[in-house]
Amino acid sequence: MSEAPAVPQAASADGIDLLLQAPRPRAGWRLLPARVGAMCAVELQKLRHDRTELYTRAVQPALWLLIFGQTFTRIKAIPTDGIPYIDYLAPGIIAQSAMFIAIFYGIQIIWERDAGILNKLLVTPTPRSALITGKAFAAGVKSLVQAVVVVLIAAVLGVALTWNPLKLLGVAAVVVLGSAFFSCLSMTIAGIVLSRDRLMGFGQAITMPLFFGSNALYPLSVMPGWLQAVSKVNPLSYQVDALRGLLLGTPAHLAPDFAVLLVAAALGIAAASSLLGRLAR
Numbered sequence: 097m098s099e100a101p102a103v104p105q106a107a108s109a110d111g112i113d114l115l116l117q118a119p120r121p122r123a124g125w126r127l128l129p130a131r132v133g134a135m136c137a138v139e140l141q142k143l144r145h146d147r148t149e150l151y152t153r154a155v156q157p158a159l160w161l162l163i164f165g166q167t168f169t170r171i172k173a174i175p176t177d178g179i180p181y182i183d184y185l186a187p188g189i190i191a192q193s194a195m196f197i198a199i200f201y202g203i204q205i206i207w208e209r210d211a212g213i214l215n216k217l218l219v220t221p222t223p224r225s226a227l228i229t230g231k232a233f234a235a236g237v238k239s240l241v242q243a244v245v246v247v248l249i250a251a252v253l254g255v256a257l258t259w260n261p262l263k264l265l266g267v268a269a270v271v272v273l274g275s276a277f278f279s280c281l282s283m284t285i286a287g288i289v290l291s292r293d294r295l296m297g298f299g300q301a302i303t304m305p306l307f308f309g310s311n312a313l314y315p316l317s318v319m320p321g322w323l324q325a326v327s328k329v330n331p332l333s334y335q336v337d338a339l340r341g342l343l344l345g346t347p348a349h350l351a352p353d354f355a356v357l358l359v360a361a362a363l364g365i366a367a368a369s370s371l372l373g374r375l376a377r
Contacts (some may be wrong), residue, residue: 125131131222135230136237147224153197157189161253165189179256179344185249186257187339188312193246194239194271195306198278200299201235202286204232214376225369228283232365235279236272243271247343249302256344266350272341273357274335280364287371312336328368330359 114176165182169175208214217227250257258264285298307313309323310332316324327333334356341348 103372109159117243118306130228132230132233135234136228138234140237153193153242154245154249156196157193158249160189160192161186161246161249161255165253171314175318176315177346179346182250182253183255183257183344184340185313186246186255187343188310189250190243190246190267190271190339190343191274191310192307192312193242193333194275194335195278196303197239197334198235198275199282199303199306200296201231201279202282202284202295202299203292205231205283206286206290206295209375218372218376223240224372225365228368228372229276230367231283232279232361232368233272236275239275240268240271242265258343258345263296266342267339270335270338270354270357273354273361274331276361277331277364279358280361280368283368284364287375292377306330306332310336331356 108124161182168185169181172181174181174184205214218224247257282295282299286295287297289295309326310330311327312332316327316333319327334353337348338350338353338357340346341350341353347357
């Protein structure tokens with residue numbers, strides 16, 4: 097249902113220079129934002145030079161909304177507290193699309209190792225945690241572009257989404273935090289398995305359990321007890337809950353949702369950073 101992304105295009109010289117040049121003397125707290133910004137700039141340059149992946153990845157969420165969403169809206173098989181099922185589904189598909197991009201992000205870091213880029217990055221003064229954080233939030237930027245595409249598709253299909261600017265900023269933060277965690281999960285697995293083929297296998301194996309073991313398609317109340325337990329420890333569930341609350345105005349738990357996503361992203365960055373040296377050997 098998901099597919100591994102194409103081999104990433106080499107970043108432009110300007111983007112690589114941002115990452116490889118020695119940083120100007122600055123306070124430690126200013127180094128991390130500078131490197132995160134550099135990584136995000138590189139990711140945006142890749143999207144600008146090759147938009148093919150963005151277009152092809154828009155097909156799957158469109159099919160979920162057009163076929164699955166509209167069909168289950170007609171048969172009313174899933175309780176959604178009075179809102180049309182396609183409206184209920186849209187935030188889940190936004191989270192799914194972002195996760196499917198981020199969960200294969202480790203393939204890019206393995207490609208960078210094979211191309212010799214990772215070793216060059218590791219000999220710069222940039223801390224490993226800054227490199228991982230930059231890559232995690234670069235994945236968030238990429239996922240955010242995909243989320244905008246899904247929101248526009250949902251709007252065309254008549255989904256009643258909010259256009260409140262503050263809530264949309266909250267949506268962007270939720271997408272970025274969720275993508276940061278899943279990309280770090282992918283980079284952590286990459287640091288363990290060390291090869292693209294193995295990572296693709298692990299990525300395929302965990303994406304569907306993460307998706308179906310969340311509240312993206314149905315509420316917790318209709319799940320069996322064991323699946324409810326899985327959903328409660330699945331960060332994707334908290335991401336979807338926050339997106340529904342912000343986009344649809346349904347009852348949500350925004351403070352706990354953001355707290356879980358922040359903690360998950362921080363733990364993911366710590367785990368991936370600790371394995372980055374093993375990946376580069």
